[in-house]
Amino acid sequence: MLNIVLFGPPGSGKGTQSEKIIDKFGLTHFSTGDMLRAELAAETELGLKARSIMEKGELVSDEIIIGMIRNKISGEAEAKGFIFDGFPRTVAQAEALDVLLEELGMKIDVMLGLEVERQELIERLLKRGQDQGRADDNLETIENRIKVYEDQTSPVMGYYDTQGKYRGVNGLGSIDEIYERLTGIIGAL
Ligand code: ADP
Numbered sequence: 001m002l003n004i005v006l007f008g009p010p011g012s013g014k015g016t017q018s019e020k021i022i023d024k025f026g027l028t029h030f031s032t033g034d035m036l037r038a039e040l041a042a043e044t045e046l047g048l049k050a051r052s053i054m055e056k057g058e059l060v061s062d063e064i065i066i067g068m069i070r071n072k073i074s075g076e077a078e079a080k081g082f083i084f085d086g087f088p089r090t091v092a093q094a095e096a097l098d099v100l101l102e103e104l105g106m107k108i109d110v111m112l113g114l115e116v117e118r119q120e121l122i123e124r125l126l127k128r129g130q131d132q133g134r135a136d137d138n139l140e141t142i143e144n145r146i147k148v149y150e151d152q153t154s155p156v157m158g159y160y161d162t163q164g165k166y167r168g169v170n171g172l173g174s175i176d177e178i179y180e181r182l183t184g185i186i187g188a189l
Helices: 014-025 032-041 045-056 062-074 091-103 118-132 139-153 155-162 175-187
Strands: 002-007 028-031 081-085 110-115 166-170
Touching: 002 014, 002 155, 002 175, 014 028, 014 081, 014 175, 028 032, 028 062, 032 045, 032 062, 032 081, 045 062, 045 139, 062 091, 091 155, 110 155, 110 175, 118 139, 139 155, 155 166, 166 175
Parallel strands: 002 081, 002 110, 028 081, 110 166
Antiparallel strands: none
16 A cells, blocks of 8 residues: 655645546545535535635634545545545644554555745646636635645644655646656655
8 A cells, every 4th residue: 555645835736746646556536625625516514614714725623624534534445545635734634644544554655745935836826716716716815825834734744754754845847847756756665
């Protein structure tokens, strides 16, 4: 099994790279952002609760997120491995993921962190807002998402670094160049 956390600030390219990596290695993709948007589109109770939080760029509660992951992962006993994208986003989520994986006899092998500077993130997200119309890709929410990342999410890097699992990757360049950097590390594991 190969279990990867793909990490980085909003707009660093996690979703784009995840899609390419799952194709190559046959992994199952777990994007908590995509899961939440699906709940929102289906107008479930969870989706309705999450909507205003996501529109402000704040984090949905750890309890909801962990419950969602627990539900999905239990139906994936046959998976070759997982790529977690946009999760864990707090140290509490990282701790809960370790507990959950241990129960299942699994573990995280590596955290790949896409490193991109703030101004580039803002430009990419504004462009995505224009192209795809995602409700949280407007300047005010983007700035808050980056702040929330710095305050609440960046400590997750230290959590995996302490376990010797963090690998930083330059997130600037073409999609293919960045993909080569990531798959180079994964292939050498
Ligand atoms: P991005 O990485 O571009 O910010 P995502 O699609 O990963 O976008 O997440 C969109 C929003 O969904 C976040 O701003 C947050 O409100 C919510 N969200 C996604 N994943 C999590 C998570 N693991 N914990 C808490 N909130 C989350």
